[in-house]
Amino acid sequence: MTARSPELEILEIKNDTITFILSNTDISVANALRRVMIAEVPTMCIDLVEFEANNSVLCDEFIAHRLGLIPLISEEVNRFNYTRDCSCSERCDNCSVEFRLHVKCTDDKARDVTSSDLISQNDMVIPVSSAQSLNHNNNTPDRPEQEIPIVKLRKGQELKLKAIAKKGVGKEHAKWIPACVATYQFQPHIVINQNRLDELSDKQKEDWVASCPAKVYSYVPHQRNQVTIEDPLRCMYCMECKKKADTYGKPDLVTIEQKTDRFIFTVETTGALKPEDIVLYAIQIIKRKLTDIQTQLQTQIQEG
Incomplete structure (x- = not known):
């Protein structure tokens, strides 16, 4: 071979x-x-959550699950060890990153707890939404539409916790994907039979080009090559152009094949x-x- x-x-x-x-x-x-x-491919995600106070409408497990699904910036993931490979007894800065969250609602208006309330102890690993907000706003506070909601608090409700992010891969849990x-x-490899195309009327050519939902072909009237392949990479093998050609009695009008390499x-x-x-x-x-x-x-x- x-x-x-x-x-x-x-x-x-x-x-x-x-x-x-x-x-x-x-x-x-x-x-x-x-x-x-x-x-x-490894990333960093919250894997352990320790609750100190939670009288919100969501139970501890529900909030912990939401925290685990918040994507964290992991561009420096190679600097961290897997917990199973680290020489520490429990956890350390070489295998984990600690986050703190403490929010208490004191107003009559509901308080949204979001990913921006997660305070990282390592600037290399922060919520993706926080990094995006800083980039868009030139280091100004997070924009609400970019924050990931965690829970809503009413007056008197409080949420206080510590979260530990660890290195992992998707086959361990989907949150690390x-x-x-x-x-x-x-x-795709697309070939138009020019002889069969010339047998069509201008209206048929226009309708045939329009039959492709991905806009693979283009039609320009009053030109020698009225129908051209604009972008073959758009083809999604729906075969609508083949079906349209069949209605004209010209099944060999176009050939669509796959390049297997x-x-x-x-x-x-x-x-x-x-x-x-x-x-x-x-x-x-x-x-x-x-x-x-x-x-x-x-x-x-x-x-x-």
Whole structure:
């Protein structure tokens, strides 16, 4: 079997998403990359909550669950140890980050307790909503629409707790998953049969182009090539254009195939990590796993 050299081409990077093409490989590698991004890229999340006071309408377990699902900035996650690997007896600054929350409602108006009320003892690990608010407002207080609600307090109610964030991965608990979306599809290969297209009227061409909900094709009247493929990467294999061609009695008007060695990935982050960092971490983890397998195999051969 010929060895392959996978290649990665970035199409678009935004603050919370990345789109790229993984080529010159097969579906096993593509799926391995997707699964590692979801299940094995580490982040920091609240894992332990100690309540000192809570007379709100929500019980301790409910609030603890909500705290665990608040994404925390984890760009420095590699500086922390897993609790199981740390040399400390219980917890320390090398394997955990402490948060404090103390809110008491003294007004007649209800008080919203949000992620901005979580005070971190380590500036490297803070709620994602707090970091976003600071970036948008040039270090001004959090904007309400960016805060993550935890509970509402009425007059006289109080919530006081200590929370401990730890390093973990998605296969241990979903709260540690860094990507809220990690999908891929085969890159489409679309070919229009120009001879069949020329047999259509202008109205039929316009209707055929409009049949594609993803706007893959474009139609410009009074030009030599009236119908062109505007962006094949938009294709989602709904086959509406094929169905429309069948109504015209021209099933061979367009051919849509999948390139089985090219995959379009879309990764959207929860905010804990940058989307490109999720991909890089996943590649490093796969590389380390393959190296471990190679080492074990060589050891077995030498002992065998």
